[in-house]
Amino acid sequence: MGKYYITAAIPYVNAKPHIGHALEFIQTDTIARYHRLLDEEVLTLSGGDENALKNVQAAEAAGKEVQEFINENTKLFEELAKKLNVQFDVFQKGSSQNHHQSSQKLWDLCEKNGDIYKKSYRGLYCVGCETFYTIEELNENGECFEHPGKKLDEVEEENYFFKLSKYQDQLIQIIESGEYDIIPEFRKNEVLVFLKSGLHDFSISRSNERTKNWGVPVPGDGTQKIYVWFDALNIYQSGIGFGWDEEKYKKYWPADLHVIGKGIIRFHAIYWPAILLSAGLKLPKKLFVHEYFTVNGQKMSKTLGNVYDPSIAIEKFGTDALRYYCLAKISPFQDGDFSEEKLVESYNSDLANGLGNLVARVSRLCEQNNIEAGQGSNVWCADLVKYMEQFKFNEAIGIIWGLISEADKKINQDKPWEQKGEKLTEILEDLVKRIQAIAFNLQPFMPQTSEKILKQFSGQIKSNPPLFPRI
């Protein structure tokens, strides 16, 4: 029994959470719950990427103090996690004191290793992306593709740079060998292609002026703040004590798994391990890269106005219905589409007609015949284990629905309503075992529902109101 430290990405907190955040939270939580059930000592972390300049600007636009604005938004993410029944043991805020301390320690370690140097830099800076661009990388209006309509700032200043280039060969070796394993394979290949094309050092500080004095101060230089990505990645360490609670840190680091979306793969697959190598720290073991949700077939975007708030789905259909959709109805390695229509479709056919109906028919039969439930066997389906190791949640959950379908068929074959005495008891006890197995395997995916079923199928079995009333 070992430890398992898993992180979800640290969301920007300049806006409310959307359905994509829900997807990642749910995936992370499912993996975490699975490992808890394997009896590992699991620690989950997410947090708020609070030191971005974006946040300062969003706060200004909202007419609020930065800290106040950030606290409000970060709270929305924590609340979403709760509503999704997603348990984070640590929710680390980038503005917290111990994080500042921790990030400065990381900086010091890299500096001691000679990997930080000063260089004058001049370029076009997109505040939205927190990145410098060359002219070739911009559209015909001289704006970046992510934030059209937004003029870039022309900036010249002296910044600190990190010697990323120094770690190119080492990174290739580490990623190619799977020492730092990137899943899925095609993302790993992308990273390797990028690595082999050559790495440039990157700037890891910003002037106080440009950050509006917001963020983590560069150690020993009062005029600069640490670049948001350098400190944001360190939330994975600062949240478990790096720089302020070494005992806790030693217990949990390195992370066993980082869960991220495809958009931030370069930071996690290249910058992050390079920084850790420089600092002489251990590398995370695995990176799971999921894809994105489209909504009604379209990319989510503020300008399109189709950003979907997961709270709506939770209120309308319930937490486990949304969890089910996110896990079962899309492939984690492909963009999936979200729509309330599709959610309702899967709710009715899989949850109401499938799982819910099976539980209802068996519990009624048991109630009528005074059946008492025995102890469930608590065994994982072999295929489910295989799929969980590959993060194929849709395949894993499909195994459970196979069991549901089998049980339904068995009932129609055995016709318990035509049976009596010992034969009837035997049939029903078999069905009870099947339901217990289904509920046991369902735990990581739909915790509330599986708990309800396990409770219902312990001791004297009673018929309850439908788990998922048809919509």
Add this chain to the structure above:
RNA sequence: GGCAGGGUAGCUCAAUGGUGGAGCACUUCAUUCAUAACGAAGAGGUUAUGGGUUCGAGCCCCAUCCCUGCUACCA
């Protein structure tokens, strides 16, 4: 432009070169333990297009058209 991965039933996706499948949706039948649920049967396809290799191609080769991701040094 280069590299990678795709295009298969209305929808989402499977198929070591050997009779193209599943789930959902749809139609019919049967049934009552169950939430008009479950079960059985059925319908639904020129596998993006055009060539080629092969006894045989969804799969291999060439060309073309689309979609997605990554990414350009020089000129």
